[in-house]
Amino acid sequence: MAPANMPAIETAGLVKVYKGGVRALDGITFQMSPGELFGLLGPNGAGKTTAIRILATLLVMTEGSARVAGLDVSSKPREVRERLGLAMQTPSLDAFSTGRETLELAGRLHRMPSASIKRRADELLELMGLASVAKKLTGTYSGGMKRRLDLASALMHCPEVLILDEPTEGLDPQSRVALWDELERISRTGTTMLLTTHYMEEADRLCTRLAIIDNGQIVVEGRPDELKRSIGAxxxxxxxxxxxxxxxxxxxxxxxxxxxxxxxxxxxxxxxxxxxxxxxxxxxxxxxxxxxxxxxxxxxxxxxxxxxxxxxxxxxxxxxxxxxxxxxxxxxxxPSLDDVFLKYTGRRIREEAADQPILLGW
Ligand SMILES: Nc1ncnc2c1ncn2[C@@H]1O[C@H](COP(=O)(O)OP(=O)(O)OP(=O)(O)O)[C@@H](O)[C@H]1O
Ligand SMILES: [Mg+2]
Known part of the structure; x- marks a missing residue:
């Protein structure tokens, strides 16, 4: 465990220039304390997934530095991976495995002892409301069930830090609200969480603190209520x-x-x-x-x-x-976070996507 006073995640001047010259991150600096539920809120293409992939050691940064649970992502990638749980923007589940098999595989990948794998899988299937479909192939799951299973996979090894890229993207409003409840419950257990989203309502409801990101830069950072109050009207x-x-x-x-x-x-x-x-x-x-x-x-x-x-x-x-x-x-x-985004960028985050369910097929 990282000491309590050490940031759970910290980045300094994070820059990512992709081959071809796209400057996806242009000097991102932020810190998260243990136990926080921190959000990166920004429109499509803002650089959210790029930041997540660097923190998860899946992508090499161009400049700057980043630490997760006190460990440098560039020099200690294996140790960082042991301490974090990751659910990416598109869940990559094997359609021909059952829910239980998916969790057991995640446990084995983290080299958990067999008895712990079984106990933890049972616990998570129950907590995520998936116990009744544990023996069904994940290919038959709804979009919301796939997201919950992916989240359970990320939680198998009880990570210190949970990183979620657009956890509710593509879900219908009802499944989105159910997943928010789930994320709030996980956060209450003390797990540090970093999530990205382009849904203002999601950031507003879930995040204790957030950074609004646009064109690879943090434009403003604070608690949702504080940011909205800063509009002053x-x-x-x-x-x-x-x-x-x-x-x-x-x-x-x-x-x-x-x-x-x-x-x-x-x-x-x-x-x-x-x-x-x-x-x-x-x-x-x-x-x-x-x-x-x-x-x-x-x-x-x-x-x-x-x-x-x-x-x-x-x-x-x-x-x-x-x-x-x-x-x-x-x-x-x-004032809404959209008003905050407008104040600092002169544009609105497109919100209409949040109201239109996208059905996930398989
Ligand atoms: N592999 C890549 N090669 C080149 N450019 C990339 C690559 N991946 C992302 N980009 C570009 O980097 C910028 C940031 O992309 P990124 O996926 O990080 O944004 P995002 O905030 O996650 O967007 P979204 O909300 O659509 O998921 C975009 O301009 C994108 O086109
Ligand atoms: Mg993304």
Whole structure:
């Protein structure tokens, strides 16, 4: 066991340039304490798998250094492998082995004594809810069951550090939530965990601390609540009644430079000029209470970025409605990790993938 005060994982200036010149990691530095559940959150191609493969001694870094459980991954790869459990982005299970055989093989690869292998396999099959299918071929398992079995394989030798690359990618929402429960339970037993994900909700729910990674660099790091608080404002989505949107556009077209580029009145309401018109109109009405750059276009209305929205909203509505703008709907939400990503990168992480189940075949 690494001493309690030693980082469970630490990297310094990790750089990876693949053959062909892709700079997948561009100086990644982070530290994880024992017992932490740390996340690397980033969009496709950010460099997450590259970082994981280096830490798991499957890939050689170009520059920098990395230690797992206090051991240098370059000079002590065998010792590092003994101390970590790894579940990769795509589970590589033998479709013609049963669940139990898969776990027993993992135990033998880690040179565990036979009696421990049997005991540990029974324990993990039970814990992962796989006892009833232990004798079935893994090829017949659902995507969620394959992920749970892969996780059980990684846990066979009771590793000090568990590294998971996109543990729930491709799962339907229900299986994803079930796996989150499982990961939280494992974390509560004191196992140090590093996971990568591009699902913000996953990082938010599971990670005690996370680093947002983009283009091979860490853009910001902290606890999820701390990162969200750093946004300093809630988001208010205002739906504007259609006639009012038309009126706003019309007023702008009449007086202060709204676009009139031949789209005709109907087109102007439906497309860009209308959205711009609403934003300009709302900015004008809320001048002095809400900063101009806190108002942005939104389908059917506008969004406002407002500190303490719960208290501020009644005033804002009075101001808007006193000038004849009719608000037909209102939604408030606290900042998400997506807002954090936007703040630091100027882009949004694509979230829609999280809502679309991808069925894993075999
Ligand atoms: N073997 C390789 N050879 C060359 N380039 C690679 C190789 N593997 C990855 N890359 C490139 O390195 C960058 C980082 O890839 P990586 O797989 O680490 O990203 P990721 O964050 O895991 O993405 P995803 O969310 O899609 O899994 C990408 O531009 C990718 O195309
Ligand atoms: Mg990846």
């Amino acid at each position: 809630d988001t208010v989505v205002l739906q504007l009644a259609p006639d009012q949107r038309a009126a706003a556009t019309q007023r702008l077209g009449d007086g202060n430079g709204g676009r009139s580029d031949g789209d005709g009145p109907t087109g102007a309401i439906e497309r860009g000029p209308s959205a711009d018109g609403q934003v300009v109109e709302v900015r004008r009405l809320l001048e002095g209470i809400v900063a101009a750059d806190a108002v942005a276009a939104h389908p059917g209305g506008v969004t406002l970025s407002v500190p303490n929205a719960g208290t501020a909203v009644p005033d804002l509505l009075r101001r808007l409605e006193s000038d004849g703008l009719r608000v037909s709907g209102l939604q408030m939400r606290q």
